[in-house]
Amino acid sequence: MWQKEDTTYRDLRESSLDQWLTEMEAHEDLQVRGGVRLAREYLAYLKKENQRLQEQNQLTQTYLKKAILDKRKR
Structure with a gap:
């Protein structure tokens, strides 16, 4: 049950900063x-x-997972 990451706060901060820069x-x-x-x-x-x-x-991470799996197979 993967849920989409909630980026509401980050989006709000980004738009507020953009608005402030536009004013500046x-x-x-x-x-x-x-x-x-x-x-x-x-x-x-x-x-x-x-x-x-x-x-x-x-x-x-992909490389490490592969290395761990290869080690377990031995």
Whole structure:
């Protein structure tokens, strides 16, 4: 009975941050507006890195399961 992961809180946080960054794009201070681009790029990098690490972890788990099964067969 696999249930879909509840991402409501994460989605809410993400949309709130995006809304705040959108508001900061209209800020009168140039440094604040420049920081918005930097923040968005960093968030994109973190998401990409998170995905890469999850894939790497999955590959490691698959390898370890196979190694354990092979060891048991001997």
